[in-house]
Amino acid sequence: MALLIDEPGLQSTVQDLGRPGYYNVGIPVGGAMDTLSHEIANLLVGNDPALATIESTYTAPKFTVTEPTTMAVTGATMEVTVNGETVAQWTSIDLAEGDSVTCGFATAGTRAYLAFSGGVDVPETLGSRSTYSLGKIGGHQGRALAAGDTVPIGNRTAGSAGRTLGEDLRPEFSRAITARVVLGLYDHLLTADSIAMLTSTEWKLTPVADRTGLRFNGDQKFEFAPRTQPFGAGSNPSNIVDAGYAMGSIQIPGGSQPIVLHRDAVSAGGYAMVATVISSDMNAVAQLAPGSTAVFESVTIDEALATRADRAQRRSKIHEALS
Amino acid sequence: MTDTALRDKARYSFGGDEYLFVEIDESMSLEGYFLVGTLAAAVEAEQIPGITDICPTNASLLLRYDPDVTSPQALQEKVQELEVGVRTTSSQTSQARVFEIPVWYEDPFTSEVGQRFRDNHQTPDKTDLEFAAEVNNLAGAQEFIERHHGTPWMVTAVGFVAALPFMYQMTPRSRQLEVPKYLSPRTDTPALTVGHGGCFSVIYSVQGAGGYQMFGIAAAPVFAPNSPLADFQDSMVLFRSGDIVKFTPVGEDEYRDIQKQCEDGTFRYKRTDVEFDLAGWTADPETYNAAIMEALDGTAD
Numbered sequence: 001m002a003l004l005i006d007e008p009g010l011q012s013t014v015q016d017l018g019r020p021g022y023y024n025v026g027i028p029v030g031g032a033m034d035t036l037s038h039e040i041a042n043l044l045v046g047n048d049p050a051l052a053t054i055e056s057t058y059t060a061p062k063f064t065v066t067e068p069t070t071m072a073v074t075g076a077t078m079e080v081t082v083n084g085e086t087v088a089q090w091t092s093i094d095l096a097e098g099d100s101v102t103c104g105f106a107t108a109g110t111r112a113y114l115a116f117s118g119g120v121d122v123p124e125t126l127g128s129r130s131t132y133s134l135g136k137i138g139g140h141q142g143r144a145l146a147a148g149d150t151v152p153i154g155n156r157t158a159g160s161a162g163r164t165l166g167e168d169l170r171p172e173f174s175r176a177i178t179a180r181v182v183l184g185l186y187d188h189l190l191t192a193d194s195i196a197m198l199t200s201t202e203w204k205l206t207p208v209a210d211r212t213g214l215r216f217n218g219d220q221k222f223e224f225a226p227r228t229q230p231f232g233a234g235s236n237p238s239n240i241v242d243a244g245y246a247m248g249s250i251q252i253p254g255g256s257q258p259i260v261l262h263r264d265a266v267s268a269g270g271y272a273m274v275a276t277v278i279s280s281d282m283n284a285v286a287q288l289a290p291g292s293t294a295v296f297e298s299v300t301i302d303e304a305l306a307t308r309a310d311r312a313q314r315r316s317k318i319h320e321a322l323s
Numbered sequence: 324m325t326d327t328a329l330r331d332k333a334r335y336s337f338g339g340d341e342y343l344f345v346e347i348d349e350s351m352s353l354e355g356y357f358l359v360g361t362l363a364a365a366v367e368a369e370q371i372p373g374i375t376d377i378c379p380t381n382a383s384l385l386l387r388y389d390p391d392v393t394s395p396q397a398l399q400e401k402v403q404e405l406e407v408g409v410r411t412t413s414s415q416t417s418q419a420r421v422f423e424i425p426v427w428y429e430d431p432f433t434s435e436v437g438q439r440f441r442d443n444h445q446t447p448d449k450t451d452l453e454f455a456a457e458v459n460n461l462a463g464a465q466e467f468i469e470r471h472h473g474t475p476w477m478v479t480a481v482g483f484v485a486a487l488p489f490m491y492q493m494t495p496r497s498r499q500l501e502v503p504k505y506l507s508p509r510t511d512t513p514a515l516t517v518g519h520g521g522c523f524s525v526i527y528s529v530q531g532a533g534g535y536q537m538f539g540i541a542a543a544p545v546f547a548p549n550s551p552l553a554d555f556q557d558s559m560v561l562f563r564s565g566d567i568v569k570f571t572p573v574g575e576d577e578y579r580d581i582q583k584q585c586e587d588g589t590f591r592y593k594r595t596d597v598e599f600d601l602a603g604w605t606a607d608p609e610t611y612n613a614a615i616m617e618a619l620d621g622t623a624d
Binding site: 305 | 336337338340341342344346348349352376377378379380381382383384387391396480482483484485487489491501508521522523529531559560564
């Protein structure tokens, strides 16, 4: 079974839950930007959540299937059609040999996930099927899908069509979110006023938003407290001796535009990180469209853990609903 | 060496709910780097459940963990215990692999890209090398190049992008080459560019964005998935932390010859293994470096 890609969509890549264990050689965590939508897509077609899906940005590929399979499309809201007829998202449907699938433009959220029973069956690289485009490894030939590609799909496990996830359990994609952050790493280099500004401003997402990171805009300039730069750090007060970057960490290289590093971010560098988005809010950040806003609300590590526990509960409800 | 005295205790900070950051020191030094490496090894040996990534980087250590398995506070306490231990027993010796890296300095590839991004640079009317020489009070590009390959470098981190080595020059702080980064980063850097920012030299493993000054281009790869080359049979990533690098200048003919050997799958890096002892090196860096270079030169190609 395979997909024949007629049109690739925008930045459509094969993704799974990522490639932990190689950050020390600069290979990022990778994997689905919105892990929950990815997981739900897999559950809808009867897959283990670790199997690979196709992640698309703004619009998904147009393709034809070579054999019968079961498909589900989750994540960003978009019109999905099979042979010209609209089908529901967050629902698994059977496809017959030769069926043609198209997807429209995202109207809420930015990243859609296409799961197929048996999973996208590209070979694993360093234990994962995730595409790391910069390093040209993983996924389909280490790159985004292109017209004319044949994408292999695993064997269908029977009897999963017709599953649907209730609306109350679906993630909501808002154009104004609160992304909770734990202040830290190098926040002590900022002035108190600048920390207050970071955590109270409504930041607007610029078009510079991809798998490596998302750049936000405000009107004000951050100020770093004056200090003698440590040896090896570089001369700008926002420079540090190059250090490992946490996924979700926020840095302000130009002094006015905070960047949230995401799953394909560089693993290390010399710009001060001043806060980190908590794991529970990284999916919502991934689904923000340019022009949308985020407030970075400061929380404690214990509040971050409590939120994580709530989220785990919600996930088990989703698993129950789809089992 | 009093100029590289470390502070007594590391600084700990949480990166959200999945990362613990341990800053051994704010400044870069080989002493700090060795402590980071020993602590990383101790964390790994302890096999703390839930840890997925252990990233020693220059003067700090970043850990990624699953807080559902080990709580952030429990992890920090555990690592603090290990820190106390390594500070009393810290070994300052390592088994180091030594690599000779052929570099074409002042090559046309990085020069062309440098010209394209002159607006991003401090001195649009000078090349990166001329600028680097000037800020280090050297006579010109040639003297800078000689200082760049005159001593070996130690890989003190691998990262930024896949397989990119951060290298620290094995010379006393007063002799270190320091250069600011571009005023704003380039959107393009040729693969295998030898660059420099702060006190670190790097070899850009893949083509992409970058802000380091560009001095030349390495002739052979440092990141090679599915490569037939002998040096990449164990890993697609050439370098690991603690490796020692000796840059060797090559001209266009030799560069092209190495490129051809890489295409044919016959290229092998000249390399050897040495035991590196930080105290021995600190006592007399020049003699110590000379011994390392002798060991490398004694290796058959």
